[in-house]
Amino acid sequence: MSYIPDPNQVFPNEYKTSCFIKNVVKAPNIIIGDYTYYDDAQDPTGFEKNNVLFNYPEFGDHLIIGKFCAIASGTRFIMGPANHRISSVTTYPFHVFGGAWQENTPPHLDQLPRKGDTVLGNDVWIGRECVIMPGVKIGDGAIVAACSVVTGDIPPYTVFGGNPACFIKQRFDEELTSLLLQFRWWNLAPEALVEVLPMLCDPNLEKVKREIKARLTSKA
Structure with missing residues (x-):
């Protein structure tokens, strides 16, 4: 069999603009699956520094x-510590500036709203210049158009x-979505994936349905 791309490579091809980012991210609260890539002609390996903003693992979100x-x-993924306190009459973060302000206010991170983890499923395509807000859940196979600001959950x-x-819009009808x-x-x-690549790239969706049904039945 021909060469199969290695998920543990930083650069999977000769162009070196696409980076398998699980291999360059170090923060303990960022978890990324195999073959997920970030594409950037300037600094693809700088994803954690440039594209995950206000990430303080001690805050507790992932x-x-x-x-x-x-x-x-x-x-850009905006993490929870980017928020401000919204439960009081002012949103100003007095505590972070020290001195008497710090002495008379609760610890800054303790005051922030908790949105929970930000989660992207598998086979998600995020277009250029999108902003993903804290706590958003994006389902498998979803597409987010370029320059969008995602403030709420997106179904598969x-x-x-x-x-x-x-x-x-829905990408596919209910039956194909369920099968996928x-x-x-x-x-x-990896070898089994190579075998189904023609099906995954086939625009004849009725044929794809039939093949997935057959494969699911054979596994049952």
């Missing part, structure tokens, strides 16, 4: 990204776009 996601240049196999990002979520091709072994 950025979790599944396998085979395509993240375009300029996409849908297309969202805009500011704030809103539903545009059952088949979970992203969990196949």
